[in-house]
Structures are given as structure tokens and as C-alpha cells.
Amino acid sequence: MTVVETRSRDRLLAAATTLFYERGFLATSVKEITQACGFTQGALYNHFSSKDELLYELVLGIHTELERHTLRARSAAGPDPVDQFAALVAVHVAAHAQFRERSRVGNHEYRSLTGERLAHVLAIRRRLRDQLADVLAAGDRSGVFHLVGGSAPGTARAVLDMCGLISEWFRDDGVLTPTEMHRRYVELALRMAGGPATPRTWPVLPEV
Amino acid sequence: MTVVETRSRDRLLAAATTLFYERGFLATSVKEITQACGFTQGALYNHFSSKDELLYELVLGIHTELERHTLRARSAAGPDPVDQFAALVAVHVAAHAQFRERSRVGNHEYRSLTGERLAHVLAIRRRLRDQLADVLAAGDRSGVFHLVGGSAPGTARAVLDMCGLISEWFRDDGVLTPTEMHRRYVELALRMAGGPATPRTWPVLPEV
DNA sequence: CCTACCGATCGGTAGG
């Protein structure tokens, strides 16, 4: 049954996500992943040709999904660079705060990939940076941003780094809500870009 | 000979730093570390009781050294919160840009520690955040900073996260000098804190 | 600091 195949595969990917989040790809055994799904060790190889391929499919999916959301959020934000920038930052914050397992796995474990698989993921990561840098450069030209050193790539990198570690420490224990997080980080990012204190309208909290 | 013993021990730590930086603690074998020093596998246990203890001593040294530099830089900066903040940010940027192997190992591999060793390192990491948050809170009270949401810990965390990933991508290939890096990040951090555009004087590039 | 080796576990695959 194709349905059963897909479900087992997705369960393996979901179990791998949690285990890789908690202890990392290299410290997680095939046995642990399959046992988390009630399978024995060999079952993994009905779905993936190797542990490495499972990692690639997981990490590629995480990056593809994130890029899909950033592209959609930027389109939906309209033509204003400030609105586009706020929308992109909101997507990254939401991803790292609400789906921190996937985000942390995506941001850390891609380093265990090699060859073309690594190159493919690095290309997506570069496009995500370029997307933010393009918006910053457009806003700098139109005068709504005032970038430190005039460097759009430099500011984009700093903003993404600031967002990228949220998944390391954010806990949805009620101390900070996702909405508070994304407002705080949009404000910080706008300050870094030398833009207005707030966007004209707050981006709708993205469904990442 | 104590000299030879010490030299071998330091060589093992230095080789481990490079290997952990390149591929991580879990993916590095004891054999690789010792072979990098021209030893066989068992030689490591003349200097460390286990691979875990080597990691602890390395990570503890990295954190202790960083805290020593931040304490000294803050004292040397005088009473102004803006000067203190700029000095602390400069230390963190210098550590991550100039000594990125040690910084990256310190920021990533401490997660493989457990028990009291982990607790000890986490305590230092908390003090480093508190140090920055204290300076931000003092500046907010005196009116030289205007923190997003009034949260000194939140801004401190964002600034440290922004600096913490420099070691992931910075290359001293001449595209960006350490001085350019530290000026860029001090400016970004001052914007995040809602402070003046630049410090009254640029901190001397710290010798981390 | 080396050689020799342990208990265990690694990722991956066999036949049924």
C-alpha cells in the first residue's frame, strides 16, 4: 500500500527529527530511529538507502519548506521593502520558535552531508540569504533603510544569525509567546537595517 | 619530564580543537586526535581519563578565557554603559572572528558534556549573558539605551546570538578585516540597544 | 608512549 509506505517513511523522518534535535545526527543510531517507530533496525532500509540519505531527505525538506514560506511571505507583503523585510524576518522567527526541532536540525546537521547533497542544501541556504539581502539593498536604495557600512549581505547575515539561534533556547513555556517573539525580532531587525521603528502593519504570524 | 608531558597535553588539545572544529566531537575519534600528534591511540589516556574529559578541559578553558577577557574589557572601558557595551561586543566579535576554531568548539561541543561538567560550563555561559544584560539594563535606566520591549536579557541574547555565528562563516581571506568586523558589529549592536550610532571611542581591538 | 586486545555497538544486509 502506498499509504502505509508513506506513513512509515514520514514516521521515520519525524522520529529522526526529534532524535537529531536532542542529540545530533552522528550520536543517533539507526536502531534508535526505527525503535522510536516500533520497528526493528532493518526496516529503515525499506525507505532509505542509507542513514545518510535519510538525513539528506530530511534536511532538504526542511530547507525547501522554509524557502517556500519565505517566497510566499515576500510576495504577499506587497512592494514596500520594509513590509517585505518584516515579513521575511517573521517567517524565520516563526520557524525557529514554533518549529524549533526542524529548524535546529536544518541549521546544524546539514554539515554531515557531502558532495552534491551538501551543494544542493548550501544553494538553498544561499538563496535564503540573498532574498533578505535583496530586500535590504532595495530599501537602502529607496532610502527607507540605512545599512551599516552600506552592506546588504552583511546585515542579512547578521539578522539571520540572530534568528538562527532562537531554536537553541526558545521554549514555549508561556514566558514568551510566539507573537511577542516575532514582534521583538522584527523590531530588532528594523533597527539593524536603519529602518522605521515598526512596520506599517505587523505581518500576520506566519503558519510555517 | 613535566615539560614534555605538558607539551604533549597541549598538542593533544590543539589537535582536538582543529578536529572538533572541522567535524565535531562525536565524529572525531581518539585515534585521529593522537595520530595528528604522531601518537598511537592509547597515548591519550596518559593525559586525560577519557575522551569526555578532554572535551571538558578544552571547553572549560575556552569559556574561562572568554570570561576573563570580557571582565577585563568591561573594567577597562570605564563607567559609561555605552563604552562597556561596545567593549564587550568587541571581545565577542574578536573571539569569533579571530579565534573561530576555539569559539565554534566552545559554542557547539559543550552540548556533549553531561552532569556537573555541563553545569559548570552552562554557569559560565549564563554569566556571559548576564554581564551583557547588566550593562544594557544600566544604560536603559540612565537613558543612553532604549531597549526593545524594555528587555535587557532579550537584547543581550539577540546580540550574543548574532555574534555567536560569526565563527561559522568568517574567513580571514582579506574580504573583511577583523577591524571592519568589529566596527560593523558594534554599530549593529548599538542600534539593537537603541543607543548612539557609534561609541565615543572605538574599543581597541581586543587581544583575545 | 606502544601493542594488543576487551565488550559493545556501529551502519548496513543476508535469507525467509
Add this chain to the structure above:
DNA sequence: CCTACCGATCGGTAGG
């Protein structure tokens, strides 16, 4: 003849 596994074990390597 298919799938989703099983118990058992492959060749190698881990930390100690």
C-alpha cells in the same frame, strides 16, 4: 508477486 518487516549476522570500528 507485493509490502513491511523479522531474527541474525555481515565487516569494521568505537572507547577504554
